[in-house]
Amino acid sequence: MEKIPILKMGDFLLVTIQVELHDQLALALQDDLTQKLARSGTRGVLIDISALEIVDSFIGRSLAHIAGIARIMDAATVLVGMRPAVAITLVELGMTLKGVRTALNIDKGMQLLREAAGAAGAAPSPS
Amino acid sequence: MEKIPILKMGDFLLVTIQVELHDQLALALQDDLTQKLARSGTRGVLIDISALEIVDSFIGRSLAHIAGIARIMDAATVLVGMRPAVAITLVELGMTLKGVRTALNIDKGMQLLREAAGAAGAAPSPS
Numbered sequence: 001m002e003k004i005p006i007l008k009m010g011d012f013l014l015v016t017i018q019v020e021l022h023d024q025l026a027l028a029l030q031d032d033l034t035q036k037l038a039r040s041g042t043r044g045v046l047i048d049i050s051a052l053e054i055v056d057s058f059i060g061r062s063l064a065h066i067a068g069i070a071r072i073m074d075a076a077t078v079l080v081g082m083r084p085a086v087a088i089t090l091v092e093l094g095m096t097l098k099g100v101r102t103a104l105n106i107d108k109g110m111q112l113l114r115e116a117a118g119a120a121g122a123a124p125s126p127s
Numbered sequence: 128m129e130k131i132p133i134l135k136m137g138d139f140l141l142v143t144i145q146v147e148l149h150d151q152l153a154l155a156l157q158d159d160l161t162q163k164l165a166r167s168g169t170r171g172v173l174i175d176i177s178a179l180e181i182v183d184s185f186i187g188r189s190l191a192h193i194a195g196i197a198r199i200m201d202a203a204t205v206l207v208g209m210r211p212a213v214a215i216t217l218v219e220l221g222m223t224l225k226g227v228r229t230a231l232n233i234d235k236g237m238q239l240l241r242e243a244a245g246a247a248g249a250a251p252s253p254s
Contacts, residue, residue: 002145002178003178004145004178005143005145005175005177005178005208007143007175007177007208007232007233008232008233008234009136009233009234009237010234010237014233016132016134016143016145018129018131018132018143018145018146019145019146048132048134050132050134051130051131051132081132081134105134105135106134106135106136106141107135107136107137110136110137
């Protein structure tokens with residue numbers, strides 16, 4: 001069965017979605033991600049959708065769902081690499097991806113996650 | 128047409144291969160990668176194949192080919208996430224992936240690339 005790989009990258013998990021996220025696959029991804037989050041103790045998840053030309057309401061809901069699960073497991077989710085056409089379609093569909101943060105690319109997404117971790121975790125106290 | 132995304136991640140490019148790498152796709156990946164290398168000036172490429180359950184001789188050759196092209200364009204390539212079964216099959220096929228460095232996971236691959244860049248580039252001279 002095809003599966004979406006979840007890569008551990010330093011302090012974050014990276015999910016690159018390249019195939020259409022159908023029912024089964026979205027559920028499998030949720031399962032995998034929760035297990036990886038529990039095992040690795042990471043505080044940030046990057047979901048890259050730069051390969052997706054189409055994001056319909058099902059995929060949008062799945063992504064929001066995954067972000068919600070991650071949040072409960074004390075991890076922030078940032079969606080990166082959204083194509084302009086996809087952003088237009090999502091808004092036309094009435095989906096605002098509430099609760100999901102977005103960034104233009106991986107570098108900016110990682111920066112966002114680091115800032116979030118810095119603000120939430122033990123605040124760095126420069127002596 | 129499906130396409131394998133190439134993500135810029137800090138100083139490196141990350142290619143996650145999730146679908147079977149057929150003829151057209153391998154060529155498209157070569158094209159894309161050379162253009163990204165030329166444009167971004169990165170010195171390291173990580174190719175993640177953790178999603179691949181099968182790596183046949185065609186894919187093996189394609190990966191070696193891509194690493195060769197990257198080398199000419201002054202970038203090191205590290206193959207990460209190979210499954211144990213894939214490693215066994217490759218050796219049984221007589222493919223040793225000559226000229227392609229490998230690492231167990233992304234973190235170790237990035238470390239390898241950093242070391243390679245440090246050794247090849249302007250040597251850090253601690254005062």
